[in-house]
Amino acid sequence: xxxxxxxxxxxxxxxxxxxxxxxxxxxxxxxxxxxxxxxxxxxxxxxxxxxxxxxxxxxxxxxxxxxxxxxxxxxxxxxxxxxxxxxxxxxxxxxxxxxxxxxxxxxxxxxxxxxxxxxxxxxxxxxxxxxxxxxxxxxxxxxxxxxxxxxxxxxxxxxxxxxxxxxxxxxxxxxxxxxxxxxxxxxxxxxxxxxxxxxxxxxxxxxxxxxxxxxxxxxxxxxxxxxxxxxxxxxxxxxxxxxxxxxxxxxxxxxxxxxxxxxxxxxxxxxxxxxxxxxxxxxxxxxxxxxx
Numbered sequence: 001x002x003x004x005x006x007x008x009x010x011x012x013x014x015x016x017x018x019x020x021x022x023x024x025x026x027x028x029x030x031x032x033x034x035x036x037x038x039x040x041x042x043x044x045x046x047x048x049x050x051x052x053x054x055x056x057x058x059x060x061x062x063x064x065x066x067x068x069x070x071x072x073x074x075x076x077x078x079x080x081x082x083x084x085x086x087x088x089x090x091x092x093x094x095x096x097x098x099x100x101x102x103x104x105x106x107x108x109x110x111x112x113x114x115x116x117x118x119x120x121x122x123x124x125x126x127x128x129x130x131x132x133x134x135x136x137x138x139x140x141x142x143x144x145x146x147x148x149x150x151x152x153x154x155x156x157x158x159x160x161x162x163x164x165x166x167x168x169x170x171x172x173x174x175x176x177x178x179x180x181x182x183x184x185x186x187x188x189x190x191x192x193x194x195x196x197x198x199x200x201x202x203x204x205x206x207x208x209x210x211x212x213x214x215x216x217x218x219x220x221x222x223x224x225x226x227x228x229x230x231x232x233x234x235x236x237x238x239x240x241x242x243x244x245x246x247x248x249x250x251x252x253x254x255x256x257x258x259x260x261x262x263x264x265x266x267x268x269x270x271x272x273x274x275x276x277x278x279x280x281x282x283x284x285x286x287x288x289x290x291x292x
Contacts, residue, residue: 078103
C-alpha cells in the first residue's frame with residue numbers, strides 16, 4: 001500500500017525485497033489494483049476466466065501507469081550492490097524490506113553492520129535528495145512487559161537506528177494481546193510514532209478498508225443484516241444440492257464469507273456477542289446455514 005500510494009503521487013520508487021520475491025510483491029499490487037481478484041485466489045491459482053482477464057487488464061494498467069517509475073530488486077542482499085543500484089537509479093524513494101537481511105562485506109557483527117548501513121543510507125538520502133523507508137524487526141523485550149506497545153529501544157540493533165532515523169513508526173496490533181478487550185477491534189491497528197525529528201510523537205489508528213460492496217464503512221441495520229444472512233442461507237441450500245463447487249461458486253462463497261466477517265466486526269464494535277463455530281471442522285465443512 002505504501003509503494004502503491006507513492007507511485008500514485010508520481011514518485012520514482014526503488015524497492016529492495018530481501019524477504020519476498022518480486023513476483024509476490026507484484027501479485028499484491030495486482031490484487032490492490034484489481035476490481036475483483038482476491039489474494040487467496042492468486043496464491044492458490046484458483047482463477048476463474050473472469051479473474052484471468054482481469055489480471056491481464058490489471059497488469060497492462062500497472063505497466064502503463066508505473067512503467068519506469070517502479071524498480072524492484074530481490075537479489076541484492078549484499079549492501080554494496082544496494083548502494084550501486086541506488087546511485088544508478090537515483091530514485092525519489094527507497095523502500096528496503098528489511099535491513100536486517102542485508103549483508104556487508106567484512107562486517108560480521110550485526111550491530112556494527114546495521115550501524116554502517118544506517119549511516120550509508122543517511123549519506124545517500126542527502127546526496128540524492130531522496131527518502132528511505134527502512135523496515136526493521138523488533139527484539140523480544142516488548143513481549144516481556146505488561147505494556148506491549150513498542151518503543152524505540154525495542155528495535156533490533158536499535159542504537160544506530162534510533163540515532164540516525166528521522167522518524168520511527170511502529171505497528172501495534174492490540175488484538176493479539178487483548179482479544180475482544182482491544183479498543184481497535186480485530187480489524188484495527190495502531191501506528192505509534194516513536195520518534196519524529198520535525199514534529200510531535202503520538203499514536204494514530206488505522207482500520208480495514210473493505211473491497212467492492214464493503215468499500216465504504218457503513219453500519220448495517222437489523223434489517224440489512226437479516227437480508228444478507230437470508231441470502232447466505234439461500235446460497236447454502238444451493239451448495240448442499242451440488243456434489244462439487246466450481247471456481248465461480250467458490251469465489252461467490254469467499255465473497256459471502258467476507259460479508260460475514262464484516263458483520264462480525266460491526267456486531268463486535270457494538271458489543272454484541274458472536275457465537276463461533278464449535279470446531280475447526282465445522283468451519284471448513286459447514287452443515288448448517290449459521291455455520292456457513
